[in-house]
Amino acid sequence: MSDAVLARVDLGALRHNVARVRAFAPGRAVYAAIKSDGYGHGALPVARALRHHVDGFAVARLEEALKLREGGMTGVPILLLSERLGAAAIESVIRHELEPLLYQPGQLQRLQAHGAAGLRVWVKIDSGMHRLGFPVTQAAEVLDELRAAPGLTLAGWVTHLACADDVHSPMTERQVRVFSDAVERLPGVKSIANSAGVVAWPGSHADMVRPGIMLYGASPLLDQSAQTLRLRPAMTLTTSVISIQRLEAGETVGYGATWQACAPATIAVAGIGYGDGYPRHAGSGTPVLVNGQRCELAGRVSMDMITIRIPDGMPVAVGDPVTLWGEGLPADEVARAAGTIAYELFCRLSARVRFSYADNEATLPGESISAHDR
Ligand SMILES: Cc1ncc(COP(=O)(O)O)c(C=O)c1O
Structure with a gap:
């Protein structure tokens, strides 16, 4: 779980x-x-x-x-x-x-x-x-x-x-x-x-x-952010780091070997992929938060996993929280990087994603449910 x-x-x-x-x-x-x-x-x-x-x-x-x-x-x-x-x-x-x-x-x-x-x-x-x-x-x-x-x-x-x-x-x-x-x-x-x-x-x-x-909480305008319009993101999508890879210079990551380390690099593998509705077209460079810090995708999104380049010197461990969009990372930014719109990111989440509902930081009793139950 x-x-x-x-x-x-x-x-x-x-x-x-x-x-x-x-x-x-x-x-x-x-x-x-x-x-x-x-x-x-x-x-x-x-x-x-x-x-x-x-x-x-x-x-x-x-x-x-x-x-x-x-x-x-x-x-x-x-x-x-x-x-x-x-x-x-x-x-x-x-x-x-x-x-x-x-x-x-x-x-x-x-x-x-x-x-x-x-x-x-x-x-x-x-x-x-x-x-x-x-x-x-x-x-x-x-x-x-x-x-x-x-x-x-x-x-x-x-x-x-x-x-x-x-x-x-x-x-x-x-x-x-x-x-x-x-x-x-x-x-x-x-x-x-x-x-x-x-x-x-x-x-x-x-x-x-x-x-x-x-x-x-996403912006309806092409040239103004949700933050400028003082909208608050309603959904924050998270997962966690499930493995860590240390790459040597010249080694590649993921399907198609589309991302290559030009120097020794740390890659965090996070448990989310297009099988959860995360967009497969999110390319290397798409923003993602690890432990609340901004990082970037490195390599292709697969069905159950994404691979994230961890900046040199940033600590990371298996189990660390990963935010795909929401608090701290506007869905509009991720959508742009994936060539789509926030509407589609939200609508495409799959039945594998679990939903929880909170109000003023307190989870409502009995409101932690999966997409199937909604
Ligand atoms: C007829 C109609 N009205 C209102 C809306 C809400 O649009 P938006 O989500 O851009 O505010 C839609 C959404 O597509 C719509 O089709």
């Missing part, structure tokens, strides 16, 4: 980050994006921690919403961001009082055909991302259809930003304008902003914001 890969989730950090959302977008309703198992943090523990701090939750699929309802998240709005709403799904949506986001013709008619009385529905408008949503020109028409559908209540209008992470992109203001022109005179709540919109685009705050990544 002691050499297990552990993801420690700080529920207090999640709440701190919600407070940051409210500081950036005061007075706006907040639906927390907890899709993909709460961005890999555990949707249910995250939802329990945030329940009384947000106005609702947003997930992608019906199954995610059902897990939340079954886990006790009743009486709280759950927005379904991309559920196609087939016939079987509609029955569950009605029974569990979920809030579907309608994004294409036919969905509204299917809801009506099922006699979905009392359901609150949202409508997605495509303001330029061209992924999901009705064209802006159809907003009024959809509203007319909704008005003619007895029992369905319009909750509001949603659009999604394509380039909000780039504060220099002209796309965001264009999307905000296109969306606002289409819906500002229509009834219902208006929602545009993801995390990047929350922190960088006040014009996108509208009535309701839908932050995801910033809740987990």
